[in-house]
Amino acid sequence: xxxxxxxxxxxxxxxxxxxxxxxxxxxxxxxxxxxxxxxxxxxxxxxxxxxxxxxxxxxxxxxxxxxxxxxxxxxxxxxxxxxxxxxxxxxxxxxxxxxxxxxxxxxxxxxxxxxxxxxxxxxxxxxxxxxxxxxxxxxxxxxxxxxxxxxxxxxxxxxxxxxxxxxx
Numbered sequence: 001x002x003x004x005x006x007x008x009x010x011x012x013x014x015x016x017x018x019x020x021x022x023x024x025x026x027x028x029x030x031x032x033x034x035x036x037x038x039x040x041x042x043x044x045x046x047x048x049x050x051x052x053x054x055x056x057x058x059x060x061x062x063x064x065x066x067x068x069x070x071x072x073x074x075x076x077x078x079x080x081x082x083x084x085x086x087x088x089x090x091x092x093x094x095x096x097x098x099x100x101x102x103x104x105x106x107x108x109x110x111x112x113x114x115x116x117x118x119x120x121x122x123x124x125x126x127x128x129x130x131x132x133x134x135x136x137x138x139x140x141x142x143x144x145x146x147x148x149x150x151x152x153x154x155x156x157x158x159x160x161x162x163x164x165x166x167x168x
Contacts, residue, residue: 015036032143117133
């Protein structure tokens with residue numbers, strides 16, 4: 001468990017550090033980058049349990065808030081709720097197939113957008129919400145789903161290794 005926490009902490013740190021480099025402009029499409037943190041929160045919740053997804057979501061959101069966003073706790077709350085909501089399909093759906101995880105990721109992306117709208121209507125300016133849905137939403141959705149395939153393969157491999165070591 002400690003090893004998993006340290007690895008995920010390093011992943012969050014690498015993603016946050018990546019957001020400060022010029023490399024992020026290279027992978028961005030129209031200055032929109034995929035929501036890698038959302039992919040990781042959903043996959044951590046689905047593959048390692050909703051409690052781990054919740055903690056990872058809160059930590060990832062808080063790190064994102066500290067590094068880029070002036071409103072501390074905004075994304076921490078959004079990713080925390082998404083991490084908790086991974087408990088709904090956790091035991092009921094076979095997550096070993098990529099198509100199922102794409103559909104789930106699409107649903108969680110829509111949930112993130114709804115949370116952004118609801119929580120943002122309380123704390124953000126209307127122009128920020130309008131900009132997100134006008135210029136960012138569709139590109140980020142498609143880019144996030146497209147990038148989820150290689151990350152899914154990595155998480156599937158890690159989860160199978162974890163299951164083998166837990167059986168011993």
